[in-house]
Amino acid sequence: xxxxxxxxxxAAMRVGRAGKSYLLTAHNCSxxxxxxxLERLSGIKPPLLRVPTFVFVAGSHVxxxxxxxxxxxxxxxxDPVKAEMSNCYWFVEARDAKLELxxxxxxxxxxxxxxxxxxxxxxxxxxLNPSQMIRARL
Numbered sequence: 001x002x003x004x005x006x007x008x009x010x011a012a013m014r015v016g017r018a019g020k021s022y023l024l025t026a027h028n029c030s031x032x033x034x035x036x037x038l039e040r041l042s043g044i045k046p047p048l049l050r051v052p053t054f055v056f057v058a059g060s061h062v063x064x065x066x067x068x069x070x071x072x073x074x075x076x077x078x079d080p081v082k083a084e085m086s087n088c089y090w091f092v093e094a095r096d097a098k099l100e101l102x103x104x105x106x107x108x109x110x111x112x113x114x115x116x117x118x119x120x121x122x123x124x125x126x127x128l129n130p131s132q133m134i135r136a137r138l
Contacts, residue, residue, distance in 0.1 A: 003114075004106045011101035022097040026105030030089055037108060042116050053087040060084075 005024045012022055029037070035046035060083035067073050097103035 004104055004111075008097055008101050008103040011103070012097075016101060020096070020100075022101060022103070023092050023094050024097055024103060024105070025092045025094050026111070027108040028091050028093075029108075037112060038116075041109060041112050053084070056087065057083045 004026070008022065008024050016022065032046075038044070039046050057080060060080040064080055094103055094105060
């Protein structure tokens, strides 16, 4: 079964404009709202701990310094700018993808149900026990 995003990727390769970026999004929500939807669909409680933004950003600076200066091994995923940006609410829309690629996003519940089902079917044994998960929200 092709997903909405997979169909849009194929359309972008066939009819998309060279150098054009297309946002394939369907539902704007905060991290808190996202976890609430996941809890409703999966029955798994959201993380209990919420790391304050300043701690998250400060931690990324420490990790960035450690990796870039002490280990001489800069890692893109630890970028302090990205850490700060990840704590902002970003509204995005798929207008161009809808118009140019005939992108038809699915409902968030349908997409997340399929994702949860896939993870449950393909996760290594013993990795999905909610009582063993670390409950931290970054």
